Amino acid sequence: MTHSHSGGPSADVSVRIAWADDAEAIAAVQGRAWPEMYADLLPAGVLPSDVEVVAAQWRQLLARPADARNRVLVALERNRVVGFALTSPAADPDCDPVADGELAEMTLDPGERAKGHGSRLLQAAVDTLAADRFTRAVSWINAGDDALRAFLTEAGWAPDTAHRELDLDGSGATRVKQVRLHTAIG
Template sequence: MADVGVRPARRADAAAVADIQVRAWRLGYRDLLPPEVLTRVTGPEALAAWRERWADAAVSPPSPRHRLLVAVANDLVVGFAAHAPAEDADLDPAADAELVALLVDPTHGRAGHGSRLLAASVDLLREDGFRTLTTWAFEDDAVTRGFLGSAGWAPDGTARTLDMGEPVRQIRLHTGIADEL
């Protein structure tokens, strides 16, 4: 049986996190984003920028409530999750958090890593006093919406359209995470 778990990310994990992000986006977003946009955000220059950004997130997050976690299997980073206080104007950053990213390496999918990352994020967010967790998903991303829906997430009625050379619609999903007494 594989030795699996979730832990806080370290600077040394940044390259693996960025590599996972690029591989997951190339596969998962290939039918959701315009090809030139996907190439731009997953190309060599973008990969270098993502590595630097994730290294910063691991060692110097903007606040103690910003976290980057990694899923590991036999000491190999196979996925990651990032969460932070919500920044949307209609949300309360003291009570509402945002799942900024949750991605698993496509070669390690369907092994429970995403569920472990989500559970660990929720545990930490509860400790920090958050009551609601939100995330943005592409409206046509059936995989993400199905995964989160199976964990109790639902659209909250908020949507936005990103200009990526053509309009790409996202919806905001949410779930309650407050401990019930």
């Protein structure tokens, strides 16, 4: 499933389902984005720094998804991965895993923002969730991530009052508050 929009540099940018060969590129994007995304939340050294280890996890995920509806999408500029998104059945106890899909992650390379990749990736993720017959999409975002919240709100998502606190390093010392947004799809 490739999305391109007329009127823009359509030949150079696209979104497609990730291949196992994309594992290293996805891990590299994650390695560049996460320190910035979690800079205020995590002590240095907590984030995985070995791209090879992360790439191996991605390879396994891409080769053998636990659920056929677990999908990884990559945003491309020419043949270069500049971002990725994960969609899956929603795992929350108050969600219906048949009707509710989750945008589990959407990450852009920090150097590739404000070029339209995020909008294309989000649209493709929602289209993918709709194709998997979900009628609602949810996404957990860090409560302090105003940019992501504004981006999703502009795209028609809204808070659904659910919130949670994650223990990021298992010690209880690093906790992050998250809010859940949702939107009707399909």
